Amino acid sequence: xFHPPTSKAISVVLVACSPTSIEGEIHGPxxxxxxxxxxxxxxxxxxxxANLAFAKSYASFLAGLSSVHPVSRHASSGxxxxxxxxxxxxxxxxxxxVSYYPDGTPSLEEAIQRAIxxxxxxxxxxxxxxxxxxxxxxxxxVTPWLDHLRQRITQVQSGxxxxxxxxxxxxxxxxxxxxxxxxxxxxxxxxxxxxxxCNLNDLxxxxxxxxxxxxxxxxxxxxxxxxxxTPGARVKMLQNYGHGAxxxxxxxxRVALGRGEACKxxxxxxxxxxxxxxxx
Amino acid sequence: xxxxSLLDTGSKLGNGGHCAAPGPGKSQETHTTSSREGVITVxxxxxxxxxxxxVFNMLTGLSQHVxxxxxxxxxxxxxxxxxxxxxxxxxxxxxxxxxxxxxxxEQVARDFIITEQPDVVVVIVNAATLERSLYLxxxxxxxxxxxxxxxxxxxxAEREGYRVEPHVLEAAxxxxxxxxxxxxxQGIRELIEAVDNLVSDPLRYAPRxxxxxxxxxxxxxxxxxxxxxxxxxxxxxxxxALKLLxxxxxxTRKIKTHLPPEHWERVHxxxxxxxxxxxxxxxxxxxxxxxxxxxxxxxxxxGQVTLTDRLDRVATHPILGFLLLTGILAFVFWLTYSIATPxxxxxxxxxxxxxxxxxxxxxxxxxxxxxxxxxxGVIAGAGTVITFLPILIIFYAVLGLLEDVGYMARAAYVMDxxxxxxxxxxxxxxxLFLGFGCNVPAVAGARIIDSPxxxxxxxxxxxxxxxxxxxxxxxxxxxAFFGRSAALVAWxxxxxxxxxxxxxxxxxxxxxxxxxxxAFIMELPLYHIPNTRTIGLFxxxxxxxxxxxxxxxxxxxxxxxxxxxxxxxPTLEDSLIGRLGLLLEPVGRLMGMDWQPMVALVTSFTAKExxxxxxxxxxxTGEDGAGLAETMARHIxxxxxxxxxxxxxxxxxxxxTLATIRQEMGGWRWALFNVGLLLAVxxxxxxxxxxxxxxxxxxx
Numbered sequence: 001x002f003h004p005p006t007s008k009a010i011s012v013v014l015v016a017c018s019p020t021s022i023e024g025e026i027h028g029p030x031x032x033x034x035x036x037x038x039x040x041x042x043x044x045x046x047x048x049x050a051n052l053a054f055a056k057s058y059a060s061f062l063a064g065l066s067s068v069h070p071v072s073r074h075a076s077s078g079x080x081x082x083x084x085x086x087x088x089x090x091x092x093x094x095x096x097x098v099s100y101y102p103d104g105t106p107s108l109e110e111a112i113q114r115a116i117x118x119x120x121x122x123x124x125x126x127x128x129x130x131x132x133x134x135x136x137x138x139x140x141x142v143t144p145w146l147d148h149l150r151q152r153i154t155q156v157q158s159g160x161x162x163x164x165x166x167x168x169x170x171x172x173x174x175x176x177x178x179x180x181x182x183x184x185x186x187x188x189x190x191x192x193x194x195x196x197x198c199n200l201n202d203l204x205x206x207x208x209x210x211x212x213x214x215x216x217x218x219x220x221x222x223x224x225x226x227x228x229x230t231p232g233a234r235v236k237m238l239q240n241y242g243h244g245a246x247x248x249x250x251x252x253x254r255v256a257l258g259r260g261e262a263c264k265x266x267x268x269x270x271x272x273x274x275x276x277x278x279x280x
Numbered sequence: 281x282x283x284x285s286l287l288d289t290g291s292k293l294g295n296g297g298h299c300a301a302p303g304p305g306k307s308q309e310t311h312t313t314s315s316r317e318g319v320i321t322v323x324x325x326x327x328x329x330x331x332x333x334x335v336f337n338m339l340t341g342l343s344q345h346v347x348x349x350x351x352x353x354x355x356x357x358x359x360x361x362x363x364x365x366x367x368x369x370x371x372x373x374x375x376x377x378x379x380x381x382x383x384x385x386e387q388v389a390r391d392f393i394i395t396e397q398p399d400v401v402v403v404i405v406n407a408a409t410l411e412r413s414l415y416l417x418x419x420x421x422x423x424x425x426x427x428x429x430x431x432x433x434x435x436x437a438e439r440e441g442y443r444v445e446p447h448v449l450e451a452a453x454x455x456x457x458x459x460x461x462x463x464x465x466q467g468i469r470e471l472i473e474a475v476d477n478l479v480s481d482p483l484r485y486a487p488r489x490x491x492x493x494x495x496x497x498x499x500x501x502x503x504x505x506x507x508x509x510x511x512x513x514x515x516x517x518x519x520x521a522l523k524l525l526x527x528x529x530x531x532t533r534k535i536k537t538h539l540p541p542e543h544w545e546r547v548h549x550x551x552x553x554x555x556x557x558x559x560x561x562x563x564x565x566x567x568x569x570x571x572x573x574x575x576x577x578x579x580x581x582x583g584q585v586t587l588t589d590r591l592d593r594v595a596t597h598p599i600l601g602f603l604l605l606t607g608i609l610a611f612v613f614w615l616t617y618s619i620a621t622p623x624x625x626x627x628x629x630x631x632x633x634x635x636x637x638x639x640x641x642x643x644x645x646x647x648x649x650x651x652x653x654x655x656x657g658v659i660a661g662a663g664t665v666i667t668f669l670p671i672l673i674i675f676y677a678v679l680g681l682l683e684d685v686g687y688m689a690r691a692a693y694v695m696d697x698x699x700x701x702x703x704x705x706x707x708x709x710x711x712l713f714l715g716f717g718c719n720v721p722a723v724a725g726a727r728i729i730d731s732p733x734x735x736x737x738x739x740x741x742x743x744x745x746x747x748x749x750x751x752x753x754x755x756x757x758x759x760a761f762f763g764r765s766a767a768l769v770a771w772x773x774x775x776x777x778x779x780x781x782x783x784x785x786x787x788x789x790x791x792x793x794x795x796x797x798x799a800f801i802m803e804l805p806l807y808h809i810p811n812t813r814t815i816g817l818f819x820x821x822x823x824x825x826x827x828x829x830x831x832x833x834x835x836x837x838x839x840x841x842x843x844x845x846x847x848x849x850p851t852l853e854d855s856l857i858g859r860l861g862l863l864l865e866p867v868g869r870l871m872g873m874d875w876q877p878m879v880a881l882v883t884s885f886t887a888k889e890x891x892x893x894x895x896x897x898x899x900x901t902g903e904d905g906a907g908l909a910e911t912m913a914r915h916i917x918x919x920x921x922x923x924x925x926x927x928x929x930x931x932x933x934x935x936x937t938l939a940t941i942r943q944e945m946g947g948w949r950w951a952l953f954n955v956g957l958l959l960a961v962x963x964x965x966x967x968x969x970x971x972x973x974x975x976x977x978x979x980x
Binding site for chain 1: 377378408411412415442526555556559562566588592596689693696697700705706801802803804805806
């Protein structure tokens with residue numbers, strides 16, 4: 001897989017936070033909210049899981065209105081790690097850290113410090129409202145308050161036998177969420193490091209670039225792959241007028257692509273070095 | 281995956297090589313799992329634009345049999361020829377870029393190789409685009425049949441600056457590589473020789489297969505071990521594992537039914553974990569291809585501008601390209617009509633009328649009905665078909681030429697923007713343009729479109745393209761009513777059709793398909809010198825298909841119409857047709873017409889050009905048209921004539937077209953929808969025009 005050196009200097013910090021007002025809810029179980037000095041003595045990764053379990057319950061408390069049930073292990077914030085993993089994989093960043101706001105563990109400061117240890121020169125902090133993390137596909141109730149909500153609905157329903165009250169599952173689509181987060185991160189990526197990475201539509205006629213990734217469904221990616229659009233392939237923009245289909249050349253073939261299709265191909269521009277374009 | 285080449289699949293009416301009866305799947309192929317004594321089964325595979333059909337045509341010529349793959353609307357071409365006392369049976373597989381289950385063509389191709397197990401698969405690659413065309417080889421090497429590689433278009437490669445060393449490639453690949461120039465019939469004999477050698481001496485075959493990329497090797501092995509006892513023969517286990525990782529839907533479905541639940545769970549888990557393994561598989565193939573190429577291929581120099589580049593500067597320019605396209609299309613029309621029309625007239629006067637006169641003389645003493653039937657029914661009907669031919673032949677010839685040269689892909693590119701608005705894309709332009717010759721190949725030609733929705737939409741819109749029959753009719757009728765502005769009116773009617781086509785496309789796409797648009801991914805092949813034999817075959821196959829399909833029906837219906845108009849009563853009004861027309865008269869009155877033009881509309885259903893013949897019979901002037909125009913001008917007002925012509929142009933598709941729609945869509949539902957749609961549109965427009973003219977007080 002081709003790794004352009006530039007994106008490794010960027011780290012992403014995902015911050016799970018509750019949409020509800022933070023100030024009002026803090027008067028809950030004070031527990032042992034571990035605070036660590038952000039400068040000295042950061043948490044070692046090995047001790048993370050124990051803190052994480054508590055952080056999960058705390059996060060879930062923040063998100064709920066009143067939590068009376070014991071917190072399930074597989075609380076929604078397990079999703080945050082899944083997201084982080086996929087964003088790391090697809091976005092090809094130096095590292096992706098998770099943190100829980102305002103006082104969860106790991107905290108924002110810890111996550112930033114970890115990113116710096118990984119060698120980040122620039123860090124993009126991305127807030128993720130917890131509401132987005134509820135997994136609707138899981139059969140077991142993953143958050144207490146959703147369960148609670150369901151019970152309340154059943155109670156209310158029994159009072160109105162002639163009316164149908166329906167519970168709609170909370171929206172959650174992992175792939176789309178990853179795409180969305182990635183695009184938001186890219187929008188705010190510092191311009192200097194972002195210069196190299198764009199999609200095919202951004203290439204001007206005559207520019208060459210290397211394919212980094214192809215978005216879209218499996219069918220589309222398969223078709224593109226069979227025509228040569230795989231990570232690492234060198235592509236040259238032959239014609240791009242800013243509107244209408246573009247024509248590119250890769251692997252010795254001229255291919256015309258609609259703009260919608262071209263924008264799904266992520267490339268990184270060849271910077272400066274004049275490599276002889278052997279495949280025209 | 282894109283197949284732009286009409287010459288490969290699109291415009292031929294691949295339905296039952298010998299009869300007009302539509303019947304999908306009437307293939308005469310029998311299952312052979314191994315070569316019978318003296319018969320070698322060879323499958324011909326290759327990506328689009330590599331010259332595969334040229335090779336096939338060179339080997340089989342006119343003796344090729346065109347049918348359908350069983351149960352599908354995909355064309356199947358087979359042929360046979362002798363070689364050193366053996367019979368070689370050649371099967372032309374659909375041209376595809378890869379062998380995933382994304383499209384029917386790919387499924388058909390790979391199913392054939394797996395289940396029928398041909399003795400040899402000949403893979404044709406394009407030496408000028410080797411890096412990409414080897415991708416299919418990389419896929420095929422995982423299937424059981426041995427492969428011979430035909431390295432085609434070495435002349436084009438030379439011209440573009442590539443030099444390929446066949447011996448080096450052969451050594452690197454471990455399978456026979458034969459350089460050929462199919463258009464010049466060079467190397468083909470050597471190719472068959474290599475096939476023969478391979479069959480006689482299979483032990484020497486030791487190909488190098490591409491591997492999956494390193495990081496996914498472990499997963500692949502694990503999946504292989506999980507499915508090894510359960511993969512249904514004849515599917516090879518390692519190929520199945522690879523396809524599973526690629527996310528192939530058909531294979532995934534098949535395996536799921538064959539695996540015990542726990543195994544499936546584990547496999548499914550692995551597949552979910554490695555959802556983007558397709559990139560590893562494809563990447564591995566390209567790495568392998570890269571190694572092969574580095575050994576055997578010399579690249580062009582930096583900055584060398586090729587002929588294709590230079591031509592494309594104009595051909596794909598948004599403005600210049602469009603102008604070029606309209607220029608070429610205008611030229612096609614001009615050529616067709618300037619050469620064809622005199623030919624038509626000559627055919628009509630000397631052959632058609634001549635035979636009619638002969639028949640009348642010969643049957644001077646015979647009963648009236650017999651003479652009438654033969655002279656005015658059969659010969660008139662046959663005459664219509666024959667006069668059609670010059671236009672069709674020239675039209676197909678020019679189209680075939682443009683396609684063979686490689687220009688058609690540029691035309692599709694330029695037209696994409698306009699097609700886009702209708703929810704189609706550039707590729708739909710070609711079948712629709714074919715509609716100007718005849719709607720039947722336009723509907724059949726929609727096969728080149730991959731997306732089912734775009735294909736359906738193209739087929740629904742194809743009958744709106746005015747075919748030569750309709751153009752001929754309006755060319756005949758307009759002078760009688762509009763004098764010197766006849767040509768303008770005729771053009772206006774054509775443009776009306778096209779506008780309604782555009783509007784219908786936009787509306788159907790917006791409401792029925794919710795604005796979804798098929799992906800536009802299309803290869804632009806290199807320009808190359810056309811091959812007369814290929815074009816000749818293209819013209820031949822299309823014309824004969826038209827004759828078979830449409831000709832028989834037109835003939836039959838002419839006779840029927842004659843009968844309907846002659847019986848039972850002595851006068852026309854008493855005939856069956858007359859009664860039908862009288863029934864329709866109320867509708868006609870809204871358009872200012874009496875029953876005769878309405879009957880003409882009805883008969884145009886069977887074949888568009890029947891309208892003229894019918895009008896001739898009904899107005900009592902005979903079908904030769906003498907005096908018909910003047911007679912009509914006396915009976916019908918200009919506004920009514922305009923309304924009639926507009927309705928006629930937009931009317932429901934003729935029987936041959938309808939039959940083709942039914943066949944292509946695999947059922948009556950969409951065909952009948954089309955009939956209803958066009959019926960409503962045509963009558964609506966006709967009424968609007970007449971009432972509008974009446975309001976304005978023009979020509980009534």
